[in-house]
Amino acid sequence: MTILDTSVVIDRVRARQQIPEDIVEVTVLEYPPILAYREFTGSIVLVERRDWRLALELQIKLRRMGKPKGLADLLIAAVAINRGEELVARDRDYLDIARVSDLKLRLIP
Numbered sequence: 001m002t003i004l005d006t007s008v009v010i011d012r013v014r015a016r017q018q019i020p021e022d023i024v025e026v027t028v029l030e031y032p033p034i035l036a037y038r039e040f041t042g043s044i045v046l047v048e049r050r051d052w053r054l055a056l057e058l059q060i061k062l063r064r065m066g067k068p069k070g071l072a073d074l075l076i077a078a079v080a081i082n083r084g085e086e087l088v089a090r091d092r093d094y095l096d097i098a099r100v101s102d103l104k105l106r107l108i109p
Helices: 006-014 025-030 032-036 049-064 071-082 093-099
Strands: 002-004 086-089 104-107
Touching: 002 006, 002 071, 006 025, 006 032, 006 086, 025 032, 025 071, 049 071, 049 093, 071 086, 071 093, 093 104
Parallel strands: 002 086, 086 104
Antiparallel strands: none
16 A cells, blocks of 8 residues: 655645545644545554654664654654555655665655
């Protein structure tokens, strides 16, 4: 399955489009209206301890490059990586995360 970044979810809700893909619970915290959106039929993936560990490892690598990232992006990326899922995002900051990890990233305009 595919995981969507929060900005993609928000855009889809505003356009009244279906969302069959999964989201991370971080997205629910960032955008609670998704819980009432009837066209969301994907799953909410819970963050696990292994995701927190990977997010920390990613942040350490990114800080060494001088490109630290926000917590939400790190956790969403870590969840996608740990589950071998593709992440669909608009945010180009994920390119830096992909450079230091095995993130399967699809950037959309």
